[in-house]
Amino acid sequence: MKLLTLNCHSWLEENQLDKIRILAETIKEQSYDVIALQEVSQKLNPENIDGELKHDNFVLFLLEELKQIGVTGYEFVWECAHIGFDIYEEGVALLTKHPVEKTYSFFVTKSSDITNWKARRIVGAKIRYQGKLVRFYSCHLGWWHDEQESYEHQVDSLFSKINEESPFFLMGDFNNDANTRHEGYDYLLSKGVFDAYHLANTKDDGATVVGEIKGWDDNKEDLRIDLILTSTDVEVKSSKVIFNGKHKPVISDHYGIEVEVNL
DSSP states (O other): OEEEEEEOOTTSSTTHHHHHHHHHHHHHHHOOSEEEEEEEEEESSSOEEETTEETTOHHHHHHHHHHHTTOOOOEEEEEEEEEETTTEEEEEEEEESSOEEEEEEEEOSSOOOTTSTTOOEEEEEEEEETTEEEEEEEEEOOOTTOSSSOHHHHHHHHHHHOOOSSOEEEEEEOOSOTTSTTSHHHHHHTTTOEEHHHHEEEEOOOOOEESOBTTBTTOOSEEOOEEEEESSOOEEEEEEEESSSSSSOOOSSSOEEEEEEEO
8 A cells, every 4th residue: 555645835836736747647656545635725715616625726736637647536535724824725635546434524723713823623534445444644733832732732632533443544744853852753652653654664764844944944954744653563665755856856845755555
């Protein structure tokens, strides 16, 4: 099974349509089973076309580009988490090409007011893969030192919502560097999950943020904040950074992570 997670930085990138094309071509090439996307946005103003979904939703542009190159069959779930930059409904999405048994959507912050930019929402899907039921969640959490929306509360809330029997994967931007001890990353692992990066038979340095980006304004380090976590000690064949200029062109202010696992 092939997994991809990427914080898209959508509609904030230069040459955005070209970058959507690169993402679509990579999805066709790699045929990912599950894709988790964060910062998946649409403008506040355009007319709704399906519930909360609007014409300019990043996922719809991606699916249309996939269709143009002959790729169909991906189901998706998207929800708005908060208003970003005063003009975008910014959300999280999960795409899969396998049968979806159930979808999930819930806030992990104290606030569920989308006008509060610190509000954080998770989406997920329970899919059937080779006869097994497996859950996948697209996550975009806050920061460790946030006094208004504590990271511990977000993680505690997340794990309280995913307490089912079937195994699960948490994929996304966790906004805490895996190389920093006694903060958010260690708190995540204290919940009993495994980092696919550490389980991988082959891997690179894992860094997905290099230098300053929004939310990490004074950063000078290479950070590993985009992660794929698993509830079970599965065999992970490989974990590698993608869209970093070495393995595919850069298409966001984050690099992506692709993982291949045996389930």
